Amino acid sequence: MCGQCNYRSLLQAGGLEPTLNRLRVLEVIGSNSSPLSAHDILATVNRTAGINRVTVYRILGLLVSKGLVERLSGGGRSLVYGLAPNEHHPAHPHFHCRSCGALQCLQPGSLKVDLRGIERSFAGEIQGVEVRVDGICRNCLKRA
Amino acid sequence: MCGQCNYRSLLQAGGLEPTLNRLRVLEVIGSNSSPLSAHDILATVNRTAGINRVTVYRILGLLVSKGLVERLSGGGRSLVYGLAPNEHHPAHPHFHCRSCGALQCLQPGSLKVDLRGIERSFAGEIQGVEVRVDGICRNCLKRA
DNA sequence: TGACAAATGCAACTATGTTGCATAATGTCA
DNA sequence: TGACATTATGCAACATAGTTGCATTTGTCA
Ligand SMILES: [Mn+2]
Ligand SMILES: [Mn+2]
Ligand SMILES: [Zn+2]
Ligand SMILES: [Zn+2]
Numbered sequence: 001m002c003g004q005c006n007y008r009s010l011l012q013a014g015g016l017e018p019t020l021n022r023l024r025v026l027e028v029i030g031s032n033s034s035p036l037s038a039h040d041i042l043a044t045v046n047r048t049a050g051i052n053r054v055t056v057y058r059i060l061g062l063l064v065s066k067g068l069v070e071r072l073s074g075g076g077r078s079l080v081y082g083l084a085p086n087e088h089h090p091a092h093p094h095f096h097c098r099s100c101g102a103l104q105c106l107q108p109g110s111l112k113v114d115l116r117g118i119e120r121s122f123a124g125e126i127q128g129v130e131v132r133v134d135g136i137c138r139n140c141l142k143r144a
Numbered sequence: 145m146c147g148q149c150n151y152r153s154l155l156q157a158g159g160l161e162p163t164l165n166r167l168r169v170l171e172v173i174g175s176n177s178s179p180l181s182a183h184d185i186l187a188t189v190n191r192t193a194g195i196n197r198v199t200v201y202r203i204l205g206l207l208v209s210k211g212l213v214e215r216l217s218g219g220g221r222s223l224v225y226g227l228a229p230n231e232h233h234p235a236h237p238h239f240h241c242r243s244c245g246a247l248q249c250l251q252p253g254s255l256k257v258d259l260r261g262i263e264r265s266f267a268g269e270i271q272g273v274e275v276r277v278d279g280i281c282r283n284c285l286k287r288a
Numbered sequence: 289t290g291a292c293a294a295a296t297g298c299a300a301c302t303a304t305g306t307t308g309c310a311t312a313a314t315g316t317c318a
Numbered sequence: 319t320g321a322c323a324t325t326a327t328g329c330a331a332c333a334t335a336g337t338t339g340c341a342t343t344t345g346t347c348a
Contacts, residue, residue, distance in 0.1 A: 130275070
């Protein structure tokens with residue numbers, strides 16, 4: 001979630017024409033409190049203006065390839081999309097509820113990952129680390 | 145990968161009849177050096193004896209629900225399956241190559257995750273943490 | 289053996305994501 | 319501005335991953 005990002009500038013910084021569709025997709029991702037699936041992004045954008053499913057997938061691919069958006073495993077069958085870490089948005093882990101499927105952002109720094117061991121012993125190039133905590137969310141605990 | 149597991153006992157410990165299909169699926173998972181997709185498991189089991197695709201999915205669901213096998217995000221569209229952590233198999237992170245898609249197990253302990261911050265601040269029940277490191281593997285680096 | 293339950297197979301289906309190709313919108317430059 | 323190229327979008331078809339309903343087979347046990 002971000003109140004400080006200028007999405008038009010972000011797109012231009014990534015070398016992408018700031019078309020209306022791209023702006024809408026990026027705004028939906030940026031204004032949501034947790035990462036969204038392509039399906040949810042499509043549905044949300046569609047509430048204000050028509051957009052094709054394939055266009056959404058293509059825009060998501062572009063945004064990820066330019067580093068504006070990160071693509072994560074949602075814990076289920078679909079991938080989810082959130083703003084990529086930047087100066088306003090520190091990287092952070094996510095929590096996936098195995099009961100209701102909800103996904104939430106956890107505090108940046110709430111979970112420390114020490115990469116030094118891998119960086120020493122691993123022969124490839126490390127580009128990112130995804131941490132997903134799984135369990136039962138508070139709401140589902142109450143219901144049970 | 146495991147040379148020490150008695151798969152038949154594992155199944156029985158999980159309250160599952162040790163049918164041939166279940167044994168074969170569990171052996172394929174247990175003898176591979178990295179987690180496998182349902183597609184790969186099906187193909188491997190099929191080399192020695194016929195088995196239906198749906199049966200494989202159902203067995204995988206059972207093995208996961210009984211805690212014998214863990215289901216992970218493979219970094220792409222499909223989920224992958226590996227032996228669940230136990231006394232012979234400490235939990236460990238995985239590496240996903242964005243170029244060739246290969247998945248490898250990393251050393252247990254090569255990447256330390258400190259859960260204490262979350263355990264203090266998070267209201268739900270934490271059941272597991274999945275860590276996936278993404279990047280370019282050694283082979284793909286050489287090729288480039 | 290016969291009754292019952294559990295496991296498997298098969299067809300059809302859903303969900304998610306991709307490709308090829310046509311059209312529409314936009315940018316470039318004379 | 320008008321011609322032309324480039325880029326973005328839409329649409330249909332396809333591909334892949336996973337699920338469901340229901341019939342058949344296999345196993346358990348009295
Ligand atoms: Mn987040
Ligand atoms: Mn592993
Ligand atoms: Zn929940
Ligand atoms: Zn590779």
